Amino acid sequence: MPTAPNRSASPQESTSSGSALPLNMTGRGRAAHSNKAGRFETESRELIDDGWGTIDELPPVKTEVQSETARHVITKNTSPDLPFDRSINPYRGCEHGCIYCFARPTHAYMGLSPGLDFESRLFAKPNAAQVLERELGAPSYQVKPIAIGTNTDPYQPIERQHQIMRGILEVLNKTGHPVTIVTKSALVMRDIDILSDMAQRNLVKVAISVTTLDRKIARSLEPRASTPQRRLQALGALSSAGIPTAVLAAPIIPGLTDHELEGILEVCKEHGASEANYILLRLPREVSELFKDWLLREAPGSYRRVLSLLRSMREGKDYDAQWNKRFKGKGPYADQLAKRFQLACKSKGLTPRSLKLSCDHFIKPTCGGVQLSLL
Template sequence: MSELAHLRQTALDHGNRAELADAMVARSGMRVEIDRRRGRGAGLNPAGRFENESRHVFDDGWSTLEELPPAKTEVQIEKPRKIITRNESPDISFDRSINPYRGCEHGCIYCFARPTHSFMGLSAGLDFETKLFAKPDAARLLERELSRPGYTPKPIAIGTNTDPYQPVEKTWRIMRQILEVMNAANHPVTIVTKSALVMRDIDILGQMAEKNLVKVALSVTTLDRKLSRALEPRAATPVKRLETIRALSEAAVPVGAMLAPVIPGLNDHEMERILDSTKAAGALTASYILLRLPHEVSPLFRDWLLRHYPDRYRHVMSLVRSMRGGKDYDAEFNTRMKGAGPYAWQLMRRFDLTTRRLGFEKKGRALRTDLFTPPNGSGVQLSLL
């Protein structure tokens, strides 16, 4: 029995509607062979939503001995004009951010940044995990932007879209170069990551922490290694993330825990245990974000859920929709991060009670901006007079 036929039968065996199983057949042309996607999160590679054409794979009856190789990570160089991205969303605590990379090798199936690959004419599925873009000029561009007359320093958020410490950072070292610029200019920065690679830069982070210029948050989705491997196949293991929190804490780098995302019916029962474990490891603050399924993320996640947890499919999606006004996702400001309704309220109460009991700080110390010293002005056009 083919993988697709097996999935359809599994869906039916677990009481999922026949139309759902048939929808999988309709998406079969987007499905990537299991040997090609091994170690990756997405099982589909649909065309981007802005494309005029879509390509579908099908068996034409001609047998072939040729097998396509496993999907490998490819990195292209991107040369943006600016590196600081501005943000005006009312429910986000920062107004500027930096993304050293576009796409993310971690392959988290739930990643809300996946749809951004559509702007590059690529798929939010397997392409997002394997066709990456690096910005090697990031540090130079940052130095130039920080040197502009009238620049007002505020904390720059890194890791809010794709992970700055994903595996390719070992080779490209773009994030470290950015931190070197920030440290020299005494510019505040906040970092979110799922990677233990952040420990490589403890020397710089320690110096910045002494001046109250940095905060780091480790995203801990689950303590179940099997679930973590399926959800986020190339991210650090849960144990490694706790070790990273401990290492940062021991180096006096302010570190927090982020439960992101909370997936109802899948990892929400771990909330108290995750908070307890991260607090014991040295986390000072904690936050959480409810599962978000914008645009292409919804079919990708639903396909993943049916492959890995078919018995929970209806329950998980029912709870998700109960917090999103009956939809897979609602992008309304002020509710998109936490959801709405009785179940969302219950999650919020559990989080509040647990963080209060464990002694988490409600808000960490505000980072300093008064120490900022503009760089030497490299790359800034000089005045004629």
């Protein structure tokens, strides 16, 4: 079939059936082996061998980064499930390639696949710091903590080169604006100088997300994220620098990683975490198919048990997006998981989200393109 008009003609494009791509085409360090077209596309393509060379000879997929000029960077939300009402995403897509990532479906809005495209065709916002300073300086802006890392990871590998997150932190530090950060990357240690300065004014808290302590499972689930041991090192380094830290056990995958919950909380407490939270595996839209493909490929013996337990907490479905249910699920197994978490936190001296960041140090910027008053 012909290619959709807004997609490039590349052998790495989607297949009409969503079937697995050749292994060496996905390349080492890619979680998704499918690149099915986004749900808004009217046409798709199917890989065929035309006789000029086999599909197996195709080169591995490389990461491509496209610059995107941002007009706004602060995103508002009114979700009752979230402890924040505003966030920033320095990047679209995430090179970490976590197969379970609930943000994958957002790539469909870009005319791209939530599969391989999400982890290999990325968008960076190089002007994010400048736009942020302008938005913070708006006369109507009211300060509240900004959350970063709630959609895609601000410290994914391409941050080493682009340093967009560091620029954002420099603006927040200069203006005395509070921020919470969630990451799976040890790269966060690069910014300890800024974060420790902000911590002295109670302006920052960093949560390290840990899915499993099993290095082998982690490498398959989260192929380009930092290893569990490196995340623990980051947790220790941040804590030693006086930066408040938390552990986010997420996602909890029933029948595969849920038995590690207490162990994750214990070792993170030993590395300095003072707060903890957990989130049940979420499989919205295209993520469901991608995750099932991964299970069949990487853990076939756990396939039925994982889906059975998950559906028991989602009213028989792969996912339930209802507020107050989507993060923790419901039912006997969900209740048991919640009780285990509470007991583990109590025995290990961890608390739920409790640190309230200060909004008293905010100084509205007067540069960055802010319109001055005519009075």
